[in-house]
Amino acid sequence: MISDMQPDDIVGDFKEVYLQLYNSIKRRILYTDIETPYPDGKLIVSTTDLDGTITHVNKSFVEMSGYTEEELIGAPHCILRHPDMPPAAFKDLWNTVQKGEKWQGFVKNLRKDGGFYWVKATVIPNIRKGSVVGYTSVRRKPSRKKVEECIQLYPTLF
Amino acid sequence: MSYTFTVSPDFSPDHISGWYIFNTWLQRQTCEAIHLEMFNDFDELHAAIHNDQIDLIYANPYDAAMLVREKGFLPVAKAAGESDEAIIAVAESSAVNAVEELKQGVRVAYTDDPDVRLMGMIMLEPADLNSENITPVLAGSYPVVAKHLLKNEADVGIFLAEAFDDLSNLIKNQLKVLVRSQISVIHHALLVGPKFQHQRDAMTELLTAMHHDEKGVAILKSLGFSAWEKVDDEETEFMIDLMDTLAT
Ligand SMILES: Cc1cc2nc3c(=O)[nH]c(=O)nc-3n(C[C@H](O)[C@H](O)[C@H](O)COP(=O)(O)O)c2cc1C
Numbered sequence: 505m506i507s508d509m510q511p512d513d514i515v516g517d518f519k520e521v522y523l524q525l526y527n528s529i530k531r532r533i534l535y536t537d538i539e540t541p542y543p544d545g546k547l548i549v550s551t552t553d554l555d556g557t558i559t560h561v562n563k564s565f566v567e568m569s570g571y572t573e574e575e576l577i578g579a580p581h582c583i584l585r586h587p588d589m590p591p592a593a594f595k596d597l598w599n600t601v602q603k604g605e606k607w608q609g610f611v612k613n614l615r616k617d618g619g620f621y622w623v624k625a626t627v628i629p630n631i632r633k634g635s636v637v638g639y640t641s642v643r644r645k646p647s648r649k650k651v652e653e654c655i656q657l658y659p660t661l662f
Numbered sequence: 663m664s665y666t667f668t669v670s671p672d673f674s675p676d677h678i679s680g681w682y683i684f685n686t687w688l689q690r691q692t693c694e695a696i697h698l699e700m701f702n703d704f705d706e707l708h709a710a711i712h713n714d715q716i717d718l719i720y721a722n723p724y725d726a727a728m729l730v731r732e733k734g735f736l737p738v739a740k741a742a743g744e745s746d747e748a749i750i751a752v753a754e755s756s757a758v759n760a761v762e763e764l765k766q767g768v769r770v771a772y773t774d775d776p777d778v779r780l781m782g783m784i785m786l787e788p789a790d791l792n793s794e795n796i797t798p799v800l801a802g803s804y805p806v807v808a809k810h811l812l813k814n815e816a817d818v819g820i821f822l823a824e825a826f827d828d829l830s831n832l833i834k835n836q837l838k839v840l841v842r843s844q845i846s847v848i849h850h851a852l853l854v855g856p857k858f859q860h861q862r863d864a865m866t867e868l869l870t871a872m873h874h875d876e877k878g879v880a881i882l883k884s885l886g887f888s889a890w891e892k893v894d895d896e897e898t899e900f901m902i903d904l905m906d907t908l909a910t
Contacts, residue, residue, distance in 0.1 A: 544761075545785060545843040549904065562846075606907070624787070626907035632899060640900075642907035647790045648762065 506583055508532035514618040525582045533587055538619040540568065548623060548643040551630065556581045556598075559638060570616035586614040590661035601629050601639050610646055610654045622651045664695040665717040665858055668710070670850065671701050672722055672775045674828060680884030681720075687881055691868050692861055704774045717858040722746070723848045724777040727902040735853040736862055737898040739869045741887035746850060747823035747843045748781035753811045754838045761840050764789040764818060771799040771807045771816035777848065780908050782820030785841045808833050847901055851893050866892055 506525065509532055511518070516536040523533050548568055551560040561569075561576050569576065569584060576583070585594075589612055600607040607627045612620050623643035629636040667688070669681050678700070685698040696718065701707040710716055711725070711733065721729055723746060729735035752758050768791065772779050783793065799816040801807045804825035810816035812833070823842055826834070852869070854862050872878035873889035882888060 542788075545841045545845075547845050547904075549847075551900075564844075628903060628907055630899070630903055632896075640903050640907065642904055644784050644908075645788045647788050649790055 506531055506580055509534040509616075509618065513616055516618065518618045521587045523585060523587055525585060526580065533585075533614065534618050535587060535614060535620070536618040538617075540615065540619055540621045542621060542623060542645040543568070544645065546645075549640065550576075550581070551638055551640045552581050553638050554636065556639075558583075568615070568621055569613070570619075575616075584613040586612045586620055588612050588620075588658060590658050592661050593658075597627055601627050604629050604631075604636065610650055611643075612654070612658075622646050622654075624650070664697055666710075666715055667696050667698050667718040668701060668707065668716055669698075669720045670722040670725060671703050671707055672773070672778070672822065673720070674825065674886060676828075677884065677886050680881065680886065683881050683884055687877075688865075688868075692864065694858075694861065704776065714855075717855045718852070719855070720850060720852050722775065722777050722850050723901060723905055724780065726851055726853060726898065727905050729853055729855075730898055730902060734856045736859060737893040737895065738852045738854055738862060738865050739890040740849050740851045740893045741885075742889040742891040744824075744849060744887055745846050746777060746781075746848045747845060748778050748785065749821040749823045749826045749842050750782060750785050750818060750840045751811065751821060751826065751837045752818050752840060753814070754836045756817070756838060758818070758840070759838075761786060761789050764791060766791065766795040767797055768818055769797045769799050769816040770818050770820065771801050771810040772820040773801050773803060773807060775822060777905070778822045779820060780905070781843050781845065781848070784908055785843060786818075805829065805833070808837060812836055847904060849901070851898065852890070 511534060514534045514536065516538050518534045518536045521533050522530050525531050543564065546564045548564045549562040550558055550565050553559055558576050558579050558581055561573060566573050593609055597607045597609065609625055611623050611625050613623060614620055624646040625641050625643045627639055627641040630638045630640055667685055682698060685696055689696050701710065719729065750761060758764060772782060799810055801810060804821050807819040807821060808829055811819050869890035870892050873882055
């Protein structure tokens with residue numbers, strides 16, 4: 505499950521907002537202006553089941569998110585949802601992968617400590633013996649130019 | 663019935679005799695006639711795969727994807743603890759110290775090794791570089807990639823990390839690594855084609871026990887690794903999914 509963020513976990517000055525997740529639950533989000541740079545040469549990988557519940561994360565995912573593997577497995581993927589991300593992006597993500605296609609986009613993710621990191625994400629359906637059994641997202645280091653474009657664009661999509 | 667075994671052309675030349683010795687050993691152990699056929703480059707290999715001439719292959723991850731998804735190959739084993747990683751390097755004398763400083767039109771040297779090029783191009787993306795806005799410099803081998811950098815015929819090179827590490831110190835000292843990938847889950851694997859799958863389980867047992875006897879250890883050493891490790895279907899499927907996400 506997904507719980508409210510706790511002030512004790514947050515590093516630095518933070519703002520507070522309530523986000524509606526899964527169109528139902530409300531989560532208290534505490535977030536800061538502190539960016540963690542994307543680590544060179546690494547891929548951040550996670551897999552979810554058909555509902556978006558995390559089933560696998562790699563080491564880079566754990567390191568960048570600030571959560572432990574135990575906290576992540578079984579949690580909904582919106583645990584990383586940053587309030588600056590327009591809902592339309594994730595709607596497009598889900599529509600695309602549920603059609604069996606590959607989705608690619610730039611995502612600002614929220615860390616457990618309230619900070620953020622930008623990624624270029626590619627999400628694909630995992631097809632085994634002809635059926636979709638889950639989804640995998642592989643993130644790589646984004647170009648700064650593309651991130652700057654998203655910083656301009658995303659606020660206009662709310 | 664005779665079967666054809668091949669090794670991805672990106673193997674290190676130091677290990678060529680090792681693969682012949684391994685093939686002889688494999689024939690004895692499985693009591694099958696297996697012919698080792700080495701191809702000069704990926705074009706030749708791909709033509710042979712296309713014509714269904716291959717029954718066993720030590721495949722690079724890029725070809726493994728196609729062999730498993732389109733040609734019905736199944737994974738058997740991989741080199742224990744090894745993974746394929748890529749390196750982005752420039753000449754030591756280059757003014758460039760980070761990928762982000764590279765500009766469009768930059769001359770990029772690489773080989774025809776598809777998975778290394780894929781990983782390498784991903785590491786160039788933070789500089790907004792892609793196959794359309796670089797100047798490619800195709801090289802026949804990794805030492806030649808290094809040579810292009812040293813002669814200033816290319817600005818940046820993409821290397822298989824293992825091949826980079828195998829360069830002589832004299833050459834390595836004149837190169838500067840900008841990024842080394844740490845992907846961990848992309849690796850070569852020994853695969854069996856549809857006609858050889860009756861031997862899959864037996865081969866898994868043989869290979870994973872190979873490092874337990876002296877003869878086996880010597881053969882493994884000549885291949886450049888310490889043991890074979892079993893690879894199951896899901897691990898391979900996962901690697902292929904991952905390669906898929908990198909392919910654009
Ligand atoms: C494989 C996969 C990976 C995902 N990765 C992220 C992610 O890194 N960050 C994120 O905010 N949402 C991610 N999502 C989307 C979330 O499931 C969710 O849709 C999103 O956080 C918005 O929350 P909401 O749908 O509850 O509004 C991912 C979804 C899938 C299927």
